[in-house]
Amino acid sequence: MKKAAPVHILISSAGNAADIRYLCGAEPPEPAVLILNGARGTLIVSEMEYSRMRRTVKRSIAVVHPELIGSSWKKGPADWIKKTVTGKKLTVASGFPFGLAEKLKRAGRKLEISETPLCPQRERKTADEISAVKKAQRAAVAAMNAAIQQIASSQIGKDGLLRCGRTVLTSEMVRATICRTLLDRDCVATETIVACGPHSADPHERGAGPLRAGQPIVLDIFPRSTATGYWGDLTRTVCRGPAPAELKKMYNTVKAAHAAALSAVKAGAWTDAVHKAAADEMEKRGYKTKTIDGVPQGFIHGTGHGVGLEIHEAPRVSSAVHKKLRAGNIITIEPGLYYPHIGGIRIEDTIAVTKDGHQMLASCPKKLEI
Amino acid sequence: MKKAAPVHILISSAGNAADIRYLCGAEPPEPAVLILNGARGTLIVSEMEYSRMRRTVKRSIAVVHPELIGSSWKKGPADWIKKTVTGKKLTVASGFPFGLAEKLKRAGRKLEISETPLCPQRERKTADEISAVKKAQRAAVAAMNAAIQQIASSQIGKDGLLRCGRTVLTSEMVRATICRTLLDRDCVATETIVACGPHSADPHERGAGPLRAGQPIVLDIFPRSTATGYWGDLTRTVCRGPAPAELKKMYNTVKAAHAAALSAVKAGAWTDAVHKAAADEMEKRGYKTKTIDGVPQGFIHGTGHGVGLEIHEAPRVSSAVHKKLRAGNIITIEPGLYYPHIGGIRIEDTIAVTKDGHQMLASCPKKLEI
Numbered sequence: 001m002k003k004a005a006p007v008h009i010l011i012s013s014a015g016n017a018a019d020i021r022y023l024c025g026a027e028p029p030e031p032a033v034l035i036l037n038g039a040r041g042t043l044i045v046s047e048m049e050y051s052r053m054r055r056t057v058k059r060s061i062a063v064v065h066p067e068l069i070g071s072s073w074k075k076g077p078a079d080w081i082k083k084t085v086t087g088k089k090l091t092v093a094s095g096f097p098f099g100l101a102e103k104l105k106r107a108g109r110k111l112e113i114s115e116t117p118l119c120p121q122r123e124r125k126t127a128d129e130i131s132a133v134k135k136a137q138r139a140a141v142a143a144m145n146a147a148i149q150q151i152a153s154s155q156i157g158k159d160g161l162l163r164c165g166r167t168v169l170t171s172e173m174v175r176a177t178i179c180r181t182l183l184d185r186d187c188v189a190t191e192t193i194v195a196c197g198p199h200s201a202d203p204h205e206r207g208a209g210p211l212r213a214g215q216p217i218v219l220d221i222f223p224r225s226t227a228t229g230y231w232g233d234l235t236r237t238v239c240r241g242p243a244p245a246e247l248k249k250m251y252n253t254v255k256a257a258h259a260a261a262l263s264a265v266k267a268g269a270w271t272d273a274v275h276k277a278a279a280d281e282m283e284k285r286g287y288k289t290k291t292i293d294g295v296p297q298g299f300i301h302g303t304g305h306g307v308g309l310e311i312h313e314a315p316r317v318s319s320a321v322h323k324k325l326r327a328g329n330i331i332t333i334e335p336g337l338y339y340p341h342i343g344g345i346r347i348e349d350t351i352a353v354t355k356d357g358h359q360m361l362a363s364c365p366k367k368l369e370i
Numbered sequence: 371m372k373k374a375a376p377v378h379i380l381i382s383s384a385g386n387a388a389d390i391r392y393l394c395g396a397e398p399p400e401p402a403v404l405i406l407n408g409a410r411g412t413l414i415v416s417e418m419e420y421s422r423m424r425r426t427v428k429r430s431i432a433v434v435h436p437e438l439i440g441s442s443w444k445k446g447p448a449d450w451i452k453k454t455v456t457g458k459k460l461t462v463a464s465g466f467p468f469g470l471a472e473k474l475k476r477a478g479r480k481l482e483i484s485e486t487p488l489c490p491q492r493e494r495k496t497a498d499e500i501s502a503v504k505k506a507q508r509a510a511v512a513a514m515n516a517a518i519q520q521i522a523s524s525q526i527g528k529d530g531l532l533r534c535g536r537t538v539l540t541s542e543m544v545r546a547t548i549c550r551t552l553l554d555r556d557c558v559a560t561e562t563i564v565a566c567g568p569h570s571a572d573p574h575e576r577g578a579g580p581l582r583a584g585q586p587i588v589l590d591i592f593p594r595s596t597a598t599g600y601w602g603d604l605t606r607t608v609c610r611g612p613a614p615a616e617l618k619k620m621y622n623t624v625k626a627a628h629a630a631a632l633s634a635v636k637a638g639a640w641t642d643a644v645h646k647a648a649a650d651e652m653e654k655r656g657y658k659t660k661t662i663d664g665v666p667q668g669f670i671h672g673t674g675h676g677v678g679l680e681i682h683e684a685p686r687v688s689s690a691v692h693k694k695l696r697a698g699n700i701i702t703i704e705p706g707l708y709y710p711h712i713g714g715i716r717i718e719d720t721i722a723v724t725k726d727g728h729q730m731l732a733s734c735p736k737k738l739e740i
Binding site: 013014029030048050052055067068093094097099100101102111113179183184186201203204205224291294300301312320 | 469
């Protein structure tokens with residue numbers, strides 16, 4: 001007797017929205033439940049979403065709404081799943097909702113948490129997916145060029161503030177330039193970072209207020225294509241006017257770490273080895289990572305992460321993940337250094353892993369002083 | 371002996387991000403774990419996010435990273451929670467990750483799913499919150515006016531297509547106008563609907579391609595303020611040129627249903643009664659809701675939903691929810707009718723519930739033919 005394939009249950013609200021989009025070829029509404037049984041799938045959505053999803057999903061996916069399977073909207077996902085799946089064994093992701101799991105268990109189902117991702121093929125991108133990320137990344141480069149142009153053409157006031165005519169140039173103004181440029185390319189970015197001086201010392205601080213000369217300005221742009229749902233991710237750090245010697249040294253170190261990590265990338269390389277290549281380069285040049293007065297300083301994040309239908313997805317490139325890179329992975333390489341008294345420097349590109357190395361998905365110059 | 375208050379565990383990736391933002395007064399990174407013990411809270415974030423969060427959260431919240439509590443990033447949330455909470459009993463939301471729940475149970479903790487929302491006070495907005503939604507809603511009105519102006523000023527070609535000079539006016543062009551107008555008001559909208567003709571018959575179809583005269587165009591704009599994180603939500607339906615008699619009748623019915631639902635709103639009114647007021651008005655005027663050839667038609671969604679730090683939050687206003695409205699609730703009132711052979715009509719406003727009725731958060735005219 002052939003062993004029955006496990007039935008996978010994916011829930012859009014439980015971190016599976018990107019998996020469902022990938023498997024169905026269409027963006028799932030909230031909430032949506034996908035029941036995968038081998039190559040066939042059943043997508044359960046509300047009455048309101050039914051026609052749209054039926055029109056847009058792949059042929060292998062059957063779309064239903066609760067009434068069609070003898071349930072109702074009010075009865076909720078536990079009842080929909082019970083009505084659709086006759087077998088006892090269900091496989092779910094670790095992020096599956098606890099409350100729903102308990103209800104299914106009480107109804108006699110046996111839930112198993114999948115050790116592997118429910119949709120592992122997402123990690124190796126097809127040619128179409130690489131094209132989609134490339135397009136988003138090119139939009140990021142266009143936005144970066146527009147932002148850098150705006151900063152470079154500003155005047156430096158006696159007070160050190162950057163000005164466009166009489167107006168003080170702010171993070172918000174540069175962010176608006178970035179958003180507009182992305183919009184023209186059918187991309188949306190909601191959390192663009194334009195962080196100057198002390199703000200730049202925090203990797204995820206978005207930045208606000210006046211921009212100043214002689215200080216690092218971290219520009220981190222991660223647009224999502226409205227049409228495809230795929231992301232790009234790009235960071236550059238610039239300084240308007242002459243940079244202090246310490247900042248220049250930091251910049252060159254991050255640039256060297258970026259190059260070292262890139263050189264370490266190829267199919268078969270370990271993710272933690274790629275991270276170590278960047279970290280070693282920084283150590284070698286005297287930049288330590290440690291906590292001082294309770295504040296973590298130095299290279300305080302991983303070297304990169306996968307990019308696709310999610311802005312952060314597998315594979316992660318960090319000291320905490322020991323995993324082999326494979327051809328078709330799309331990852332960022334983004335080492336950075338952060339010190340409260342100087343600020344932060346980060347340089348990031350998005351690349352596809354190839355058999356012998358990597359493919360840069362869109363190229364963008366690296367220059368500190370502008 | 372006083373009974374110990376339950377310890378609540380909130381996870382940003384498990385649908386609690388808005389709760390954490392509300393309780394901490396700052397946007398949580400991904401992942402973040404908030405441990406609530408009465409009025410005090412401990413927010414666990416990565417080293418990279420530590421300084422930024424420590425600077426931005428409320429005073430009642432202690433920020434830590436895993437190393438500070440004798441754990442590590444690699445060990446993950448189960449270990450962080452074990453290191454922080456000494457008590458056995460934990461309360462979590464129904465969306466808590468199943469995998470994490472199993473780990474905590476194996477470590478001897480007792481998990482209870484909270485019957486009520488972990489952060490019920492979010493449903494009753496403060497004056498500051500009402501101001502924040504008002505601001506986002508005013509941005510939506512500005513974007514609506516710009517979109518309607520663009521459609522109204524188009525020329526109708528002999529082929530029925532709308533044109534701006536020689537260019538055919540498309541959903542994409544109107545969506546770009548909306549996004550630009552919102553951007554100028556520091557708001558972002560990622561899934562704006564500009565759906566014409568057959569597209570409008572699906573409530574959540576975003577719309578694509580040429581716009582046509584004599585057909586319904588549903589404009590659904592839901593911007594989020596970048597500064598505050600609060601949303602607005604606004605829908606109007608327009609028709610360029612004369613509308614067919616059937617469409618006008620449908621429009622007037624939805625408008626009457628919208629008015630009927632608004633009249634039914636006040637503190638103490640039941641959510642399902644508000645929905646029924648809209649549904650009855652449609653029935654009375656001959657508009658039935660039923661499934662024909664497998665396609666649900668008519669008034670196929672609820673009348674509204676709460677709006678705040680999430681675009682869809684409690685309280686829901688539908689036949690499936692029997693709950694009393696309370697002063698300070700912010701909800702949408704958005705009845706709609708959808709028929710594949712005609713298209714869709716939806717009219718939506720966002721309002722605050724008051725003791726005696728409601729407060730319209732931003733006003734926007736209703737006119738079908740433009």
